[in-house]
Amino acid sequence: MDFSWMAWTGPTAAFFGVVFLLLLGMGVWEYFAPGGSPRVGLLRFETTRGDRLFLSLLGSAFICLAWLGLVGPNLWWALVLCLVYAACVFRWV
């Protein structure tokens, strides 16, 4: 099957690969600890770990955009910031 029309590149394939692995990881986590571990955190409403992953990914996208707009094209530090942000979301939200 020819997928050249999708214009794949190495970095975008890696990006989607990581997203796919994250979803797979969440599935495995859910299998071993079902129920989504709901809790009320910093935002004062109940979130499950799926909500926390969604918030991490969405927030990371905006962190990268803000970095591109305000700092520059080198996104490695933005990635570090995203990981810290995701860790905070999973710990406190």
Add this chain to the structure above:
Amino acid sequence: MEKTWNNKAWFMVLPVLLLVAFSAVIPLMTVVNYSVQDTFGNNVFFWAGTEWFEELLHSQRFYDALVRNLIFSAVILAIEVPLGIGIALAMPRKGWAVPVCLVTMALPLLIPWNVVGTIWQVFGRVDIGLLGHTLAAMGVNYNYVQDPFAAWITVVVMDVWHWTSLVVLLCYAGLVSIPEAFYQAARIDGASRWSVFRYIQLPKMHRVLLIAVLLRFMDSFMIYTEPFVVTGGGPGNTTTFMSIDLVKMAIGQFDLGPAAAMSLVYFLIVLLMCWVFYTVMTNYGQEKD
């Protein structure tokens, strides 16, 4: 009672998953791939990295269109939601007038977007349109082709005419589901009309209102066809919303890379706003229940 867990049921979701993959996920992946490349056609692509995103985030044209979109959505929600609730409250609950009102309300929803645009384009024209001609005869300076304010009024009134019915029908569905016993209890307690609305009708409508606000926000934030047909984004760029700008960029200029970057940022903004609306409204409901 112990809840039965059967994970094999997840296989029932597979057809939907495949359908969504073909209709949404694969096109979205392609847009992501396009956003980091440049092309001149013939399926030949050149790596551009984050260049298009940087260009977009420093573009005044993008921020202008974004602000226009936000103002438009805020105005639409501020008009359509209270108006929809008001009309739904005023509609009859029984008798022959119910189907008449429902069908009348549903009529604008059945008209395709481009037809609505064409209707209002003709309706608002000063030379042949009923509205434009009448306003001109009354001495009102109304010309949506030249005056940005008139263009905005036309686009907003057109959207209100087209979509308030959706809010009305959803609110009406919420209202008719309230049991008569609630109203009887309110009458016994001597509740005022406002108290009945505030403590019985509004809480019972909040789920349908959530759907109405989400649908109207998403639709108004992604509006394309009606303003494109009526004003074409003009006069100047005053009614050029993000979707119109996006199509100009992607199809008019064939700048697929920048257009893909813009559509991703557009998508992220819609996703964020919907999450905020959904979270706020569902949690507000839970506090009240």
